[in-house]
Amino acid sequence: MNGGPGRPVPPRRPGEQATTQLPPVANQVQREPGLLTHREPDEDPDMYDDDYYDDDEPELTEDEERRLRKKKIWKRVRIASFVALGLMILGPILAVAIAYPLVNWPKPEEVAAGRNKTITLHWSDGSEMAKISQPGQNLTMLTLDEVPDHVRKAVLAAEDANFYENPGFDAKAIARAVWIQATGGSSGGSGLTQQYIKKATGQDDPTLTRKFTELVKAYKMSNESDHDTILTAYLNTVHFGRGADGMKAAAQVYFKKEMKDLTPSEAALIAGMIQTPSKSENEEYREKRWNFVMDQMLQKGWIDQTYRSSEKLPTPLNFEETRPAGLEGPLARVQQQVENEVDSDDVGLTMERAQKIGVDIYTTIDKNMQTAATDAVNAVLEGQDAELRTSLSAIEPTTGAVKAYYAGKDGLQGIDYAKGTIQEAGSTFKPFDLVAALQMGKGIGDTYDSTPRIINGVPIRNASNTTCGKQCPIKQAMIESLNTVFYDMVANDTGPKAVADAAHQAGIPETVMIDGKAKQTLTGKEGAAPNTGIAIGADDAQVRPFDMASAFATFASRGVYRKPFFITKIEGPDKELLYQHTDKSAPAFDPDATKSRDIADNVTEVLKEIPKKGIACANNRECAGKTGTHELADNASQNSKAWMVGYTPTLSASVWIGKDAGNVAIKDRSGNPVFGSGLPGQIWKKFMDAALNGTPVEKFPKPKPLGNFEPPKKSQSVPPSSVTPSSTTPPRSTDPDESSTKPTKPTKPCGIVGCPTTSTSEEPPPDPINRRDPTN
Template sequence: MAPPPGGRRPGGPNGPGGAPQGGPGRPGVPPRRPGEERTTQLPPVNRPPQREPDLLTHREPEDEFLLAGGVDDEDEYYDDEPELTEEEERRLRKKKIWKRVRIGAFVALGLMLLGPVIAVAIAYPLVDWPKPEEIAADQNKTITLQYADNSEMTKITAPGENRTMLTYEEIPETVKHAVLAAEDADFYENPGFDAKAILRAAWFQVTSGSGGGSGLTQQYIKKATGKEDPTLTRKFTEVVKAFKMSNESDHNTILTAYLNTVYFGRGANGFKAAAQVYYKKDMKDLTPSEAALIAAMIQTPSWSEDKEHSQKQWKYVMGQMLQKNWIDQAYYDAQQWPTPLPFAETQPKSLDGPRGLIVDQIQAALEEEKTGVTFEQAQKTGVTIQTSIDPKMQAAAEEAVDEIMVKGGQPEALKTSLTAIDPTSGAVRAYWGGRDGRGSFDYAKGTLQEPGSSFKAFDLVAALQNGKGLGTTYDGTSPRKFPGVATPIRNSGNDNSCGKECPVRTAMIKSLNTVFYDMVVNDVGVAKTVKAAHQAGIPDQVNIGNGPKKLLVGEDGGTPNGGISLGGDQAVVRPFDMASAYATFAARGVYRAPFFIVKITGPDGAVLYQHADQPISAFDPDQSKSQDIADNVTDVLKEIPKSSNIPCAGGRECAGKTGTHELSESAGQGAGLNSKAWMVGYTPSISAAVWVGRNEGNLPIRDKSGSNIFGSGVPGKIWQAFMNKALAGTQMERFAKAKPLNQYNPPAKSNPPSSSQPANNQPTQPTDDPTRPTQPRTTDPNEPCTGFLCPPTTGGRTTTTTPKPKPGDPPPGDGTSP
């Protein structure tokens, strides 16, 4: 009988009483006698019995686990290791975590150091830098402009279209220095890119900021490829291409390529063409100051006609040139901004006359309307741009202006503008900004003017929003004294026909200043009137060539004074924007931003941009309430064209408001005469604004007979002629019936509106100048300017101001100031 598992022979091998080892039959080894063996070495009865070994093909899952080095519950039963305390387990876990963190950090650091190197090594053979000859061949393609009906308007060709590539030796040192000062003063010291600038740009990307990191070589890559997305991927590819370009060419070659191809604004690619479109000079004849101005336009070429921006950038480049000793201090101190030639004189002719300014507006609209296609890209691609201009309406605008101004024999000193906008879409259908063509002064979008009583429509919006109605009454007598205003407010001709309880409806038709001044200053509030004007479509800020300017703000940037209620003082607007704002009334309280570009297509027919309608409920988030407000405004404004003797033909319903701005006592012999006159009106399908004034600013405007011009006069006649011509043969539309708001009808005891009208309606026109300012006209001593070519609230043109209140008088404003 074999010994039980785990048993051993007594005494152990060769122990006391043991025999020499050996197997059975070996000499000296006695035979085994199981019966005589001691039984005390048998396994204890409480030990688990040993299981018979299984076949390898019949192992249980737990056996596989044990063979793999696992531990089962039975092993734990015999585990003599002491259990860890909770604190020890926590420390052990923490130790393992930090070990993993260290490993991860080392891996990340390795990737940070090696990743870019590997990425550059992979990308380097796959990219190529653009050759200047190839880039030049793709530039200066023709842009085709179309009318709204897809008929061709004109083609825009770039200056220097058939230019030759310059060599490094042909480029004057003055030009080289100016461009280096503007873009990369350390160009000759870097390997194609500025590492610190790139890191700074990357930081801006991570922190959602903005800023560039491109040296001149990278600028060339960016401009040549047309890829300017502010992404790290684009920046990385740009760096690799710049690095490769630097390795395969020298700095002189790179600078030459840059000067041959970069865009400088005014349609000019390359410095040679830029010298022509800014100064009509060869590059060798440019002064350092002139070269600095052209170089200063590289970063923002679309702002080339913004004088304030141009001056600021020019001064920066001049400072860089001085710092690098490329000009001396004496030259720097002696220089003034080198005024470039007028844009119109340097551009290839496409359209002459009024339609030339449309071309300028299309070019500006590429940036302003956020089409995603810059003028530079449009030139490189050779796109077709479908504009919003309706050829029939444009012809109507031109014929109306010529009929009244030229054939009518009006003085040449009178200037005018006409803008027509489709209320149902915001499309600009007709645009007459001036007679002299591309680059000339634009009287529709390039000037800020006091709108006079045409601003009272916004007063009415604010009143309707704040519980007032067309039947609400105010004291309409004239003159009236108001706290904080030294000069009494007067109605035109001191009209007292409406009495002390004058309904708003009658006051609007008769354009009574005392009612609207009282309503805005003492009841509704100036701030709410300003808000209503912005809601209708008057922008918060515009750029008219002298930098951005906020509209409808006081001299301190806050709420304007009460004169704004009558369209005077700080109430200055562009004529273009008045057409847009009145279009909101025509659209029954829906605002749509005006636009010039309908669609842009590439040479292959691919649509690069398509205008999308974006209606906004203007006067209230609830469209039905906004609609009611607009309809109530229209309900009274539709009475004015008839009462002003400028109705639409054939009994067509149309609405609108005249306006004038009267000269103050400081005008001398011109005091009491008008310096600006307006007519802004609409039908359900078109809104048009006409302005008449003079280049000199606040000087009297007189018609051919020498008479004072009112809104119903020259501007009203132009508006009437345009509306009749533009709408001839179209459906006779009617305005929707207004839902009465608030106090719609006046109390029974109120005086009825006077039905008598003077033959020429002049006495019903507002003075629009309630405060009779005494401030003289001022000019900038450093650079004289005339008329509205200067900012309205600074030197260069008369501004209407309210005299400071006397001690103890309440402050002017909305009546809520403490």
């Protein structure tokens, strides 16, 4: 082809040549539909994303962006919530479905066959003291028709009022318990069926695994048996306190009745103990639980308002009258203290569990010392007034172990005269005055005016047998028990609170349980500070005899306090160690152990002179101690209580003598008033000599002098006193180491269990009658 006339046409570049081989296509050929699985998207997916913006669209404002972000967040939260809700619903259902065929619930007959094993008590040397059983050990299985309707309903009201409506567990109760615990409270949430599982298996670990397994077992039990069967099993198994498993045994130990004879009110009291059976002897707790059960029964229509309003809290019989036979005489009180300790927070085992598995309990009680205590009491009181009551408690200062415990000859039939009664301590309380003085920098050589006089408006006097001059050193005043010195010391120097604090530091508990009620010690009415009468062991100086042995043990251990205990260890059926006592000692009188030691040693330096006057220990053994009495409120020539508390480096013992009536005269067989160095002192000496016979003779360490350790070598002039001497001459004491004085206020008559505080004011008005004081 030519490029024009007369010229050749240049060759075309590739791609520029015309395609003339095929005819032109008139219409576009239609594409074949692609497969959906491989089809390319027709549109960009990002255009629907929240973050996609067309370049032509205006930018969002900050508020719009914030709303958009919030919308995205809530969308994700909703999705997560739906997923979580699904898991919450389906997860437990799946877990229960998996666990259901794998668990078995305890059959009542199997539980009955394995209930309550024997508990063996051992002396401190490991030899057997006794085997003890508990109420219900041989209990026959109840049938539901044996249980009165009001008894069933009392138990349901106490523990699971909606029992017959729930499937083995109460979902509302569980949710409520979760909420209470989440907000800092305490609640179990277990229904009656779950409680049966826990009691029957003995498994109560506070773990989610145990709780879940318990719930599945309860659900399975509800499916495989009826509610009546479950309730019957529960009534045969649950622990009601006082060692009673099952309602039949509980009816006996609380009211000594057959179950069919219980009133609805009595049944409510027993049922109320299921929650915390270890508090069965706490009257305040019993009343609280009884009111709860009665109110629940009223709400459910199981009793009417007339009955609810007319009923008063039932008073169960004294446990000592209803418990099955065990140890007798003084040893019965030892058993009681051991059982109380098993139930205490210190041990953390509970008698309920101990009964279920059968244990060996190794006590601190020394067989020879316990025998010595009983023999000493019997020998000294033989032929004396049959109404005299006494207690003897002995504690090892270096450990806190109770080595002997004599709380009364009648065992459980009478009062526990060691830990079940509080009494005015008399002059045995004066060593705590000395502790308070030493803590403020004074020494045993410091002097005070010993003449009878009115101090802060109160007439105070001594016995006429004092050998001290007007200015008497504290050491000599303690030996002669001069009330004027110690009342002056507390009224004008230490203050009564410092004395109470010193006693608490030594080992007098701030709160004790007396007759089922908590009582504050060494305080005035409603917890007020004690008055000055505490200086001479009167008014607010009320203590348990057992605690005085503990407090003086702190002096013996050179200022180290150790809480008294009765159990060294507990072994299970296979000799596995379930509990072991550990020493938890601490300086008593000062955080600095050295200073606390020095204070105790200075007290001992004074007290070791007192037993030398008629009740010295045998074999020239060094002993320290203090006597004391409390006089009658209406007869200054007679005493109503007498004490001797003393110690060696290895043993501390407290002896108390009084009468059940409290405010009556205690006299020996010759009709003479009993003083501390009399019958109590003789019992103490006889016991200490026998208990320590054959043991090494130890001496007290020489004290490091504190303050003015030695009295002035020559008399010094004393400024005229602003106080007025009493013109009344006191009667002479019949006991050379006993002194007498006028109390801060006449003590009202009271029973042996505990005297009420007689004064709340710091300084009561003087009594116009100048009587002897109950201080020695």
